[in-house]
Amino acid sequence: MTLRKILIHPDPRLKKVAQPVASVNDDMRRLADDMLETMYDAPGIGLAAPQIAVMDRMLVMDCAKEDDATPEPMVLINPEVVWTSEERNVYEEGCLSIPEQYAEVERPAEVEVSWMDLDGKTRRERFDGLWATCVQHEIDHLDGKLFIDYLRPLKRQMITRKMQKLKREMARG
Numbered sequence: 001m002t003l004r005k006i007l008i009h010p011d012p013r014l015k016k017v018a019q020p021v022a023s024v025n026d027d028m029r030r031l032a033d034d035m036l037e038t039m040y041d042a043p044g045i046g047l048a049a050p051q052i053a054v055m056d057r058m059l060v061m062d063c064a065k066e067d068d069a070t071p072e073p074m075v076l077i078n079p080e081v082v083w084t085s086e087e088r089n090v091y092e093e094g095c096l097s098i099p100e101q102y103a104e105v106e107r108p109a110e111v112e113v114s115w116m117d118l119d120g121k122t123r124r125e126r127f128d129g130l131w132a133t134c135v136q137h138e139i140d141h142l143d144g145k146l147f148i149d150y151l152r153p154l155k156r157q158m159i160t161r162k163m164q165k166l167k168r169e170m171a172r173g
């Protein structure tokens with residue numbers, strides 16, 4: 001398994017729509033392992049392939065985040081939201097591609113998602129709570145959308161400027 005570098009906003013690759021995966025093979029399984037390792041190492045509760053510059057529609061997540069919780073890693077290929085609840089939920093979101101910036105985002109409280117698993121089987125499940133927030137945040141990454149795109153333009157600009165400064169500092173070393 002290999003730790004992959006996470007792209008930091010602003011980066012044109014984070015604004016692109018990822019491509020559907022045709023079939024599951026060993027390369028995809030290795031990519032899933034790398035993504036889970038990268039997510040746990042960050043640490044984070046989700047990661048979408050475009051965040052590591054892979055433009056495939058694949059995401060990983062594990063929202064069982066209590067310290068003593070049993071890990072519940074999930075790998076979703078070609079995920080699609082097939083139902084959303086009327087009820088909405090507000091959660092203070094973060095993003096591994098926008099480090100140390102958090103903001104409240106309102107989304108459907110429950111969603112039903114269909115996807116292909118690593119055995120190539122179609123799965124369908126209803127998510128609520130943090131799992132629902134996380135799966136929507138990750139599917140947005142596959143569509144080139146970031147949580148800051150839900151914010152007022154001024155707040156979004158402020159965060160983008162902070163990230164540009166961070167990237168300049170990181171490049172200087």
Ligand code: K1U
Pocket residue numbers: 043044045046047048065091092093094095096097133134137138141
């Ligand atoms: O997609 C990402 O950038 C990962 C992101 C997922 C996410 C967080 C919050 C709401 C929706 C989606 C993160 O994992 S940010 C880090 C984080 O939330 C966290 C890290 C360690 C423990 C608990 C949470």
Ligand code: ZN
Pocket residue numbers: 094095096097137141
């Ligand atoms: Zn994110």
